[in-house]
Amino acid sequence: MNQRENFFAMLEGKKPEFIPNIMELYKICVFGADRADQPLIGGLDVFGVNWIVTKEGEMPEPNKFLFEDIADWKDYVKFPDVDSLGIEEAAKIELADVNRDEIIVNVYSPTGLFERLAAFMGFENTLCSLVEDPDSCREFFEAFANYKIACLNRFIDAYQPDVITYLDDLATANGLFMSPAVYRSVIKPAHQRIVEAVTSRGVIFCQHTCGKCEKIIEDYVEMGAKIWSSAQISNDLEGIMDKYHGQLLVEGGWDSSGPASYIGASTEEVVAESIRCAKQYGKNGNFILFPTLLNENGNSLFVGDSRLGPMIEAWHGVEKL
Amino acid sequence: MSKMNEVKELVEAGKSKKVGAAVQEALDAGSQPAEILQAMVDSMSVVGEKFSSGEIFVPEMLIAAKAMSKGVDVLRPLMAGDNTASLGTCVIGTVAGDLHDIGKNLVSMMIESAGFTMVDLGVDVPAENFVKAAKENDNVTLIACSGLLTTTMPALKEAVETIKASGLSGCKVIVGGAPVTPEFAAEIGADGYAADAGSAAVKAKELVK
Numbered sequence: 001m002n003q004r005e006n007f008f009a010m011l012e013g014k015k016p017e018f019i020p021n022i023m024e025l026y027k028i029c030v031f032g033a034d035r036a037d038q039p040l041i042g043g044l045d046v047f048g049v050n051w052i053v054t055k056e057g058e059m060p061e062p063n064k065f066l067f068e069d070i071a072d073w074k075d076y077v078k079f080p081d082v083d084s085l086g087i088e089e090a091a092k093i094e095l096a097d098v099n100r101d102e103i104i105v106n107v108y109s110p111t112g113l114f115e116r117l118a119a120f121m122g123f124e125n126t127l128c129s130l131v132e133d134p135d136s137c138r139e140f141f142e143a144f145a146n147y148k149i150a151c152l153n154r155f156i157d158a159y160q161p162d163v164i165t166y167l168d169d170l171a172t173a174n175g176l177f178m179s180p181a182v183y184r185s186v187i188k189p190a191h192q193r194i195v196e197a198v199t200s201r202g203v204i205f206c207q208h209t210c211g212k213c214e215k216i217i218e219d220y221v222e223m224g225a226k227i228w229s230s231a232q233i234s235n236d237l238e239g240i241m242d243k244y245h246g247q248l249l250v251e252g253g254w255d256s257s258g259p260a261s262y263i264g265a266s267t268e269e270v271v272a273e274s275i276r277c278a279k280q281y282g283k284n285g286n287f288i289l290f291p292t293l294l295n296e297n298g299n300s301l302f303v304g305d306s307r308l309g310p311m312i313e314a315w316h317g318v319e320k321l
Numbered sequence: 322m323s324k325m326n327e328v329k330e331l332v333e334a335g336k337s338k339k340v341g342a343a344v345q346e347a348l349d350a351g352s353q354p355a356e357i358l359q360a361m362v363d364s365m366s367v368v369g370e371k372f373s374s375g376e377i378f379v380p381e382m383l384i385a386a387k388a389m390s391k392g393v394d395v396l397r398p399l400m401a402g403d404n405t406a407s408l409g410t411c412v413i414g415t416v417a418g419d420l421h422d423i424g425k426n427l428v429s430m431m432i433e434s435a436g437f438t439m440v441d442l443g444v445d446v447p448a449e450n451f452v453k454a455a456k457e458n459d460n461v462t463l464i465a466c467s468g469l470l471t472t473t474m475p476a477l478k479e480a481v482e483t484i485k486a487s488g489l490s491g492c493k494v495i496v497g498g499a500p501v502t503p504e505f506a507a508e509i510g511a512d513g514y515a516a517d518a519g520s521a522a523v524k525a526k527e528l529v530k
Contacts, residue, residue: 054419054420054470055470055472059421062420062444124426127380128380130380131384132384172499174516174517176378177380179378179381262471262474263474
């Protein structure tokens with residue numbers, strides 16, 4: 001089996017030949033998101049939020065808010081014309097050398113509902129608003145979901161992707177930012193529309209949520225997500241893989257707060273962590289390795305790293321099932 | 322229900338709009354400002370415990386802290402110069418190279434709610450700025466350093482080492498953040514570690530008493 005065949009076998013709950021890793025499985029596409037969601041090299045996005053590039057990715061400029069009261073959102077949020085974003089051009093550039101027979105085209109859609117509101121008004125204001133003015137939050141989320149869905153449809157038309165990865169970090173290392181009840185009541189209705197917009201077009205929905213979010217994995221599965229990324233070890237990954245075998249692929253496994261993710265971690269430590277992931281999570285046949293390997297320049301997956309070669313080589317020694 | 326109990330319940334429930342009036346009513350009924358402040362501090366301890374145990378989540382903790390601050394606004398003019406309830410000043414910041422502020426802000430709110438005066442240096446704070454702030458402000462009893470990224474753990478170490486080497490006396494250092502463990506905190510010489518904002522307030526009080 002090649003990467004593509006192996007992936008679809010996993011998705012159908014069949015036994016794969018090997019445990020995939022995201023570096024070899026996917027063509028990850030981000031240029032569309034650069035135009036629709038957040039600029040890759042920082043600066044102002046289409047809504048006027050300024051993004052700062054950090055070693056671990058991008059974040060909205062701290063303490064600079066578009067508005068502070070959710071009731072005012074309509075005065076400040078102007079949705080861009082999706083026709084003007086240039087998504088088709090981005091896809092053309094990004095797909096130039098892709099062999100669709102071999103790998104999976106995975107288009108990223110970052111800055112989901114919660115993160116977008118936090119980008120506009122900061123985390124504290126957003127979190128307070130969820131419980132103090134849920135009606136205005138719901139109204140915003142529905143409106144933003146409309147924009148997201150319009151963009152996702154363009155992504156699907158332009159990229160013809162196998163997978164859309166929708167990113168919304170709803171959790172900390174210790175647990176969800178908000179209670180499951182608040183998530184279900186305020187965010188989930190719009191979230192569900194986003195999932196359905198993707199799955200109704202025959203595209204696989206991957207939900208990316210960092211942190212300890214295990215209390216709402218059942219919601220993700222129920223809505224139609226087929227992959228959960230970047231499954232971190234603060235969650236009961238083995239329990240989740242057992243419970244949702246045949247329904248959900250778990251992408252992650254790396255101890256992103258542990259020594260293998262420290263700056264200066266040795267090649268041996270990185271290799272050992274990848275082998276641990278293979279042994280601990282790979283046996284079920286519904287695991288995809290997503291390493292978090294950082295160096296002085298940023299995330300190794302995007303900036304390169306001399307440790308990646310030996311890690312992948314070692315992975316090939318343990319990936320067979 | 323006594324006025325004091327009402328204040329406590331309103332803080333715990335995060336009822337910002339009602340706390341000010343309830344504090345005023347408690348004052349009118351004869352309660353002393355320091356007594357009311359302590360009642361609100363006690364409420365926030367309960368909130369912190371509930372957060373640490375997973376009974377409540379960040380929004381509920383935030384609105385409780387907001388509510389307490391409304392109550393404190395009423396008491397402040399009456400307590401000018403009265404430091405009997407204060408645990409001193411806490412200098413807080415996210416270490417150099419790290420721009421994340423949510424964890425630091427939550428910890429700041431909870432430590433303030435425990436009875437400290439806060440000096441918030443913001444994010445991306447060079448190690449020497451913690452020392453400078455500790456020297457420039459009165460009665461600094463605690464320095465809190467936050468780091469969310471594995472990439473900025475060396476900066477956390479540098480901050481603690483710089484503070485310890487500066488000769489500041491009577492001032493404890495507490496650290497925290499997603500990648501920080503009790504072992505790492507001890508290894509870099511911090512006096513205390515907390516896993517979340519609720520336990521940070523408990524640890525802060527413990528360190529300065």
